[in-house]
Amino acid sequence: MTQTYLLPEYDVIKSARPVNVSSVPQRSPFRYPGGKTWLGPLFRCWMFSFQTEPKRLIEPFAGGGIISLTTAFEGLANEVVMVEMDRQISAVWKTILSDDAQWLAKKILNFELTPETARAELNKTPNTDRDLAFQTIVKNRTAHGGILAEGAGILKHGDGKGILSRWYPQTIAQRITNIEFIASRIKFIQGDAFEVMAKHQKQTDTVFFIDPPYTAGGKRAGSRLYNHSEVDHEHLFAMCESLCGDFLMTYDNAEEVRALAKCHGFQSKAVPMKNTHHAEMTELLIGRDLDWVEDGGVFREESPAYHLGSQKSHRNISPSKKKR
Numbered sequence: 001m002t003q004t005y006l007l008p009e010y011d012v013i014k015s016a017r018p019v020n021v022s023s024v025p026q027r028s029p030f031r032y033p034g035g036k037t038w039l040g041p042l043f044r045c046w047m048f049s050f051q052t053e054p055k056r057l058i059e060p061f062a063g064g065g066i067i068s069l070t071t072a073f074e075g076l077a078n079e080v081v082m083v084e085m086d087r088q089i090s091a092v093w094k095t096i097l098s099d100d101a102q103w104l105a106k107k108i109l110n111f112e113l114t115p116e117t118a119r120a121e122l123n124k125t126p127n128t129d130r131d132l133a134f135q136t137i138v139k140n141r142t143a144h145g146g147i148l149a150e151g152a153g154i155l156k157h158g159d160g161k162g163i164l165s166r167w168y169p170q171t172i173a174q175r176i177t178n179i180e181f182i183a184s185r186i187k188f189i190q191g192d193a194f195e196v197m198a199k200h201q202k203q204t205d206t207v208f209f210i211d212p213p214y215t216a217g218g219k220r221a222g223s224r225l226y227n228h229s230e231v232d233h234e235h236l237f238a239m240c241e242s243l244c245g246d247f248l249m250t251y252d253n254a255e256e257v258r259a260l261a262k263c264h265g266f267q268s269k270a271v272p273m274k275n276t277h278h279a280e281m282t283e284l285l286i287g288r289d290l291d292w293v294e295d296g297g298v299f300r301e302e303s304p305a306y307h308l309g310s311q312k313s314h315r316n317i318s319p320s321k322k323k324r
């Protein structure tokens with residue numbers, strides 16, 4: 001009797017140790033549900049796998065934007081385009097990438113967070129992007145799991161520190177200031193992922209990192225986490241097929257997603273990772289060719305050689321540089 005039906009139809013990376021999120025630099029001012037900080041080392045390997053350095057990276061579902069920030073800070077592409085539909089998240093990115101970045105940083109440093117001041121701030125109706133940005137940061141840091149979707153509850157217990165347990169004003173303000181150094185490399189678009197992807201569809205020097213909200217396959221987590229959680233996944237896969245540049249997608253490791261990938265002729269690999277509760281799980285990477293995934297040292301720790309505002313590229317720290 002043949003056993004082939006027992007073989008997984010997708011690869012699981014076996015040799016790798018799960019990446020602990022704490023070993024990767026936290027550059028985003030958000031604590032974002034489904035954030036991709038843990039993917040940093042793998043993402044770098046992907047960016048180093050190209051014969052020619054990509055000119056532009058587009059992140060069409062930006063959220064907390066850690067992959068865009070990694071690209072901009074490390075000079076992995078000349079230009080970064082972040083796209084996000086949510087108005088609260090957009091207000092934060094627009095403010096940080098504008099002349100109001102220091103206004104926001106100071107406002108965070110000067111805010112005395114208590115349950116009362118948080119409630120008063122969250123009950124306001126902001127009239128400007130920068131006011132909405134500040135309210136969004138307060139909400140993100142005081143809501144359970146950083147969830148900005150309607151109906152998210154405020155932290156009561158946290159790590160025994162209640163509402164203060166995720167409020168690190170110095171750190172958040174410093175991250176905003178750091179991003180200001182590289183703001184000229186980043187373009188932010190408040191809009192629809194599909195429209196921006198279509199606009200850049202024919203560009204061979206553009207690559208796409210795609211991390212959509214996932215609500216299909218019976219796992220409806222995305223609908224509780226994000227205000228915009230409905231995505232036509234079939235359309236997204238078809239769009240990816242039509243891109244002239246390369247792309248890397250991440251998804252929940254669900255059978256339906258693996259089937260979609262197969263149907264469009266893409267490869268899938270399940271990557272072990274640890275989530276913020278230290279639970280080990282797998283996420284799916286999807287691309288046209290994932291051979292680079294096993295190309296050495298993927299799950300190494302972040303190099304400490306990381307300088308703010310440095311124009312020097314850090315490409316030479318990649319083990320897969322040999323390939324270039």
Ligand SMILES: C[S@@+](CC[C@H](N)C(=O)[O-])C[C@H]1O[C@@H](n2cnc3c(N)ncnc32)[C@H](O)[C@@H]1O
Pocket residue numbers: 032033034035036037060061062063064065066067083084085086089191192193194211212213214226227228229230231
């Ligand atoms: C899984 S999250 C991205 C997380 C991100 N990779 C990170 O590291 O923080 C998906 C994001 O896509 C946004 N989104 C949903 N539909 C969108 C659309 N059509 N266009 C742009 N953004 C969209 C959601 O608001 C959400 O922030």
